[in-house]
Amino acid sequence: MKIVKFGGSSVANAAQISKIIDIVTGDVDRRIVVVSAPGKRNSSDIKVTDLLIALANTVLAGNDYEAELSTVVGRYAEIQRDLNLSEDVVDVIEADLRGRIENRGSSDAQFMDSMKASGEDNNAKVIAEAFTKAGFPAEYVNPGPAGMLLSDEFGNAEVLPESFEKLATLKQSDKIQIFPGFFGETKNGEVATFPRGGSDITGAILAAAVNADVYENFTDVDSVCAMDPRVIDNPPAIDCMTYREMRELSYAGFGVFHDEAIVPAVRAQIPICIKNTNNPSAPGTMVVPQRSPDERTVVGISSAPGFCSIYIDKYMMNREVGFGRRLLSILEEEGVSFEHTPSGIDNISVIMASANLSKKEETVVNRIKSELKPDAVTVEHGLSLVMVVGEGMQYTPGLAAKATGAFSSAGVNLEMINQGASEISMMFAVKDADREKALRALGSEFFGV
Ligand SMILES: Nc1ncnc2c1ncn2[C@@H]1O[C@H](COP(=O)(O)OP(=O)(O)O)[C@@H](O)[C@H]1O
Numbered sequence: 041m042k043i044v045k046f047g048g049s050s051v052a053n054a055a056q057i058s059k060i061i062d063i064v065t066g067d068v069d070r071r072i073v074v075v076s077a078p079g080k081r082n083s084s085d086i087k088v089t090d091l092l093i094a095l096a097n098t099v100l101a102g103n104d105y106e107a108e109l110s111t112v113v114g115r116y117a118e119i120q121r122d123l124n125l126s127e128d129v130v131d132v133i134e135a136d137l138r139g140r141i142e143n144r145g146s147s148d149a150q151f152m153d154s155m156k157a158s159g160e161d162n163n164a165k166v167i168a169e170a171f172t173k174a175g176f177p178a179e180y181v182n183p184g185p186a187g188m189l190l191s192d193e194f195g196n197a198e199v200l201p202e203s204f205e206k207l208a209t210l211k212q213s214d215k216i217q218i219f220p221g222f223f224g225e226t227k228n229g230e231v232a233t234f235p236r237g238g239s240d241i242t243g244a245i246l247a248a249a250v251n252a253d254v255y256e257n258f259t260d261v262d263s264v265c266a267m268d269p270r271v272i273d274n275p276p277a278i279d280c281m282t283y284r285e286m287r288e289l290s291y292a293g294f295g296v297f298h299d300e301a302i303v304p305a306v307r308a309q310i311p312i313c314i315k316n317t318n319n320p321s322a323p324g325t326m327v328v329p330q331r332s333p334d335e336r337t338v339v340g341i342s343s344a345p346g347f348c349s350i351y352i353d354k355y356m357m358n359r360e361v362g363f364g365r366r367l368l369s370i371l372e373e374e375g376v377s378f379e380h381t382p383s384g385i386d387n388i389s390v391i392m393a394s395a396n397l398s399k400k401e402e403t404v405v406n407r408i409k410s411e412l413k414p415d416a417v418t419v420e421h422g423l424s425l426v427m428v429v430g431e432g433m434q435y436t437p438g439l440a441a442k443a444t445g446a447f448s449s450a451g452v453n454l455e456m457i458n459q460g461a462s463e464i465s466m467m468f469a470v471k472d473a474d475r476e477k478a479l480r481a482l483g484s485e486f487f488g489v
Pocket residue numbers: 046047048049050076079237258259260261263264265266267268269270293294295296297
């Protein structure tokens with residue numbers, strides 16, 4: 041059995057939905073189908089999820105929301121009309137959205153999740169109708185009752201372990217199952233969503249639950265590329281990569297697959313195949329437990345902006361037992377997660393997403409000053425992380441020199457290097473303004489692009 045997930049671009053309009061019907065029904069093993077909310081129909085379009093977030097914010101602000109509501113309903117009405125589905129479908133969607141607005145949940149965060157989740161929920165209902173109308177009996181699956189139980193961290197939920205056993209029963213159905221991605225229910229029966237892009241996570245959970253032969257993730261590119269094709273022209277395609285390569289690259293900017301979707305697939309050892317809805321015969325990219333490291337030492341290079349560094353300097357830090365623990369305890373107590381902690385004899389930096397520090401910055405800095413008595417503490421914002429990733433990197437001498445040489449020739453100033461903590465990656469921090477220049481320099485050095 042295969043779990044098939046279609047991203048927003050694959051279900052953005054009637055023409056795309058017709059393609060997914062062909063793809064699913066062209067292979068008897070494709071029985072469980074995860075769908076996103078309608079995505080962008082062209083580069084200047086707006087995803088339905090973003091329309092829903094704007095609508096929810098208008099509702100929360102107490103302003104008139106009719107125009108925004110009708111824009112969302114209009115996206116489904118276009119699909120209904122072009123697929124010649126019953127007009128009732130649109131009325132049901134409008135009533136559903138009004139119901140969500142009128143019966144707000146326990147908090148604003150829960151209301152926001154309910155609105156966001158409606159994007160996939162209503163699309164799954166429309167798509168189930170579309171399959172059935174095309175002569176392929178299909179049924180919509182409601183994630184909560186089906187067993188998709190999530191933590192109550194609204195907007196950032198995680199699957200609960202008990203979900204898997206109940207979700208496994210989905211494979212018994214003889215109809216094609218259309219399962220909305222991105223959300224589930226808390227133990228209190230409230231809708232909660234995964235982080236943005238989380239339909240990939242739904243697909244991976246279902247693949248693990250039913251012990252699928254493969255998790256096929258359909259998007260709008262023929263394969264994962266060694267670099268972000270929105271920044272670098274014609275980067276090489278990756279035909280095969282490991283789970284941990286994918287996780288590191290996704291975490292730092294490869295938008296094509298969600299980094300948290302790797303975890304359920306790894307636990308159940310389900311291979312992932314990233315494929316193109318617009319060119320389904322292309323082989324795509326396989327993501328597997330292991331690959332031969334000699335095939336390609338560096339498999340990909342990714343980058344993400346929006347990081348900051350807290351730099352702490354104190355003579356004899358090396359002699360002060362517990363310094364690192366006390367520093368990290370401050371972050372823990374303030375609820376701030378971090379990414380890297382490169383350190384020297386008398387100094388240590390903690391790198392994190394600026395969004396994680398945001399409102400806590402003053403408190404954290406004041407606590408570091410008063411509790412750790414450093415000689416200096418500074419916070420630098422506007423950093424981008426650049427990750428060079430590949431199995432076997434630790435056994436290949438000269439890669440750091442190659443990267444730093446490329447930066448130096450391109451005039452990119454390196455703010456920080458972290459090498460060796462991960463067996464399969466090197467991390468560089470550069471100023472946001474230098475990010476594209478840094479990527480071009482590495483692209484030319486490692487891939488000749
Ligand atoms: N390394 C990469 N390889 C391929 N695509 C990438 C990469 N990094 C970013 N992308 C972008 O990811 C997009 C697909 O992801 P996404 O927009 O989430 O698709 P979907 O609508 O299918 O969920 C591609 O169109 C591409 O622009």
